[in-house]
Amino acid sequence: MSTNAHVRLSVIAVVVVGLFSAMFARLWYLQVLDSNSFIAAASANEIRFVHTEAPRGEIRDRRGRPLVVNKRVEAITVDLAVLAGHPDRNEVLGRLATLLEIGRPELDKRLADLRHSRFRPVPVAEAVPEHKVTYLAEHRTDFPGVQSAIIAQRSYPNGSIASHLLGYVLEISAEKLQERKAEGYRLGDAIGQSGIELVHERDLRGVAGVTKLQVDAKGRVLSTLDHQPPVAGHDVHLTIDLEVQRLAEESLLQGLEVARGLRDNEEGRPFVAPAGAVVVLDPSDGSVLAMASYPTYDPSEFVAGLPPERYRELVDDTKGAALTNRAIQSGYAPGSTFKLVTAAAATERGMVDPRTTITDRGSFTIPSCRGEQCTKRNAGGAAYGSVNLSRSLTVSSDVYFYDLGARFWLEKGVEDGMQDTAKAYGLGSRTGISLPSERPGLIPDPDLKKRRHAENPVAFPEGTWQTGDSVNMAIGQGDVLVTPLQLASTYATFGNGGSVFRPRVAARVVDRQGNTVREEPAAKVRTVEVSPAVDEAIRDGLRGVVADREGTARTAFAGYSAMSVAGKTGTAQVTSKQDSAIFAAFAPVNAPRYAIAVVMEESGFGGAVAAPVARRIFEGVGGQQPGSVFAGDGFD
């Protein structure tokens, strides 16, 4: 060969070496420099995770009776992997749509639902009637890939009982999913929306199961690499007693019906009696035995997802706001039931000796006040004559308390007396019960009045606290607001000798095997000191309310023979509404095991309709066959 040819061959050699160098360089880049990103991409290709939601924990009452459980319902699922390659795919789906009576577009929509992993059969219908499930089983060859499966649904064996307290679950919303993604929530997961379901979400939820699958390029599952079964959520045992709860709800409902049969004194209109609440506490530790709110709702409505218009109806104030738990989320003027606080405040500050009597002539004129509004009268215009502390409570003498109220403002050093005692009993601030959206209520004072006026002079034209404000406050009017739970807790505190407990509704958290995971112990917040003489006088007066022939709840408790009761009626005026009927009590008088607050909106006198509701509950828990609620004739 010529030299020329050799030179040309060298050129070829250079080109070849260049090409091989390029390949090595590229190989180095892919397999060494950038390898990690490709490793990640390859594993993302190949690995799929399928999550199985854990069975949610159950909610039980203090004796273990079920309040919320999981019902197993028949669902129809479609295995897309089987159907994908099937020649009759279209026909099968058509047949299925006809059988389920949902139409083909709807079926396709459900199949495409992103909440479901496509590596697991997709549920297309829940709670399917049994005959259709049977039909599917008998015609299996016509429905390849279609199966029936059992899925868990929230179920309420007692209907709407305790619905406000228990709350409900819904599928997690898009916003909430963003918020709580870090906690492992995924599209389609259930999440507690209110009540115990919300507060104990972490206990009830459990841990989702994860199956790690290896899939090929066509999405076919090749093997299961790892499987962690779901861990069921814990059960929550409540302090609620199902029987007491049912008794409270029934009694409240009856009481409201009775009220609707009565007419008010001013215009003679029947009472509207649209709503109310009952709280039953154990005064020895603040446990909630029952918490009723009316109107109520059926939590099973939420199981299949609630239509938006129905939800709007349930929260609409003009339609009763059924989702509101009035026992903790509504503030009411306590009326005469507040006199317990006024009495304790005045006696503890030495303003009045329990034995001291005043003369009740039926009216009271606010000192240094001129005009029509300055003279206040007892309800019904009664004059009780010589009244000491006990009798003032028994007959509900407003004049006795008007006098005390005025003195709180006019005498030195006791200006904040009523407020301080009210706050010591826990009024004006949240009790701290572990339920969502509790209201603090309101105990007004001069500062608040000034502040409100400064912020909104139109709504609050008066900015200065006056004697009349203290006079009104003494009988639980004015701006005083308490929740039914606070009212029950106040009477429980007085009844147990002064221990303020944080009310509790959950007793303990229990795992699936029955082992206690966590106790929710009673928590004593503080003690309110009441001297023995004062305690005796007030207790006597409250006992007289139901037992004395002068008592405002005497007729409501006529024929009552269960445990001894100390209570107080209240009738609160509400602007542009009919009076609220209120009754608060504890029993037995000297070692109370029950404290009850009954509040009924636009229902008239507490002694007429609220006390009978409480009576029926005391009968039930006291071993007496509870009768029907009937109207008493008390004037307060």
Next chain:
Amino acid sequence: MAGATMTRQFGPGLAARRRAATAWRHVDIALVVSVLTCVSLGLVMIYSSTRTRLAEQGTDPAFYLKRQAAFVVVGVVVMAVTALVDYRVLQNRAPLVYGAMVLALLAVLSPLGVERKGQQASFELAGFQLQPSELAKVGLIVVLAAYGSLHGADLNWERVGVAVGLAAVPVALIYLQPDLGTSLVFLVILLGILLVAGAKGRHLLALLALGVVPVVAVVQLNVLQDYQLDRLTSFLDPQNDTRRAAYNLNQSKTAIGSGGVLGKGLFAGTQTNLSYVPEQHTDFIFTAVGEQLGLVGSGLLLAVYGLLAWRVWRAAALARDLFGSLICVGVLSMFVFQVFENVGMTMGIMPITGIPLPFLSYGGSSTLAAFAAVGLVLNVRMRRFA
């Protein structure tokens, strides 16, 4: 046997047999070993890439392995036969080779050929597909080497034009199948042989401008912009729809990159064993090597190809005449381009075209053609003193 008749034409049998026996002593063992290394690895990777899918279909998981093993056995025989007969007999018979080649390429476009995957490229013979375009590569090498050696070191425009014309006919026929990749191989063979045969720089520049510049442009853009690559390759190769091409390239790079230095282990490649990479036992077989055997395995494979290229280049340099030298240069151009295009495609530095990786990819015709090509090179080298 064809060989026997040809030897007889060259005179007394005894002398020829003695020459042949002497020639066998100069067989390039290194070249043979590098080829056998490649086909052995190829068999393993073909099995690894197909067994899962075949088992799923309920067929013999070793189906492709067995067929390829048969091709290799036949290929070794073809290589031996090609090496046996003195290559110089081909110089005069080049027109015959050319005629047969063009005839076969025409026939395959007629109803005699069968269409598979949108390409009219093969004959159906007893369950095997014979692709004349693969064998035509070797045919063109012989024809162009013969023409080049005829006018050695004295190429003018006219003679370069004739060479281009000789190549253009099969290229056009193959482009009609359509098979862009194989057409490109023909152009590269032409370029390599013309270069060593003595074409002037201007001749080659003109050729480049004519056919290679667009290809190079594609390659350049390809490196820069992924979406341009997709658009241009799909323009060049209408059989590929763009999204599929991008997906394939992505999966291919992922397979190789995720292999890392040591690889995921034989049969343990998730990308190549779980069908993420397309055509993995044929055009994308290099991804299986890259993923399962890592940089070590794929680097060694490239090194073996480098050894093979060096032995072929060495044969070109040692050849006793220009014809032999040009044959080796043609074979070298063919192998190096196919390796670079195929491996480069799987790594994303060359456009995706359907060119098999010599000795690795599954396929009867390409394997036989590659063995025949190596047989020619062995032939040239072992007769360098004769």
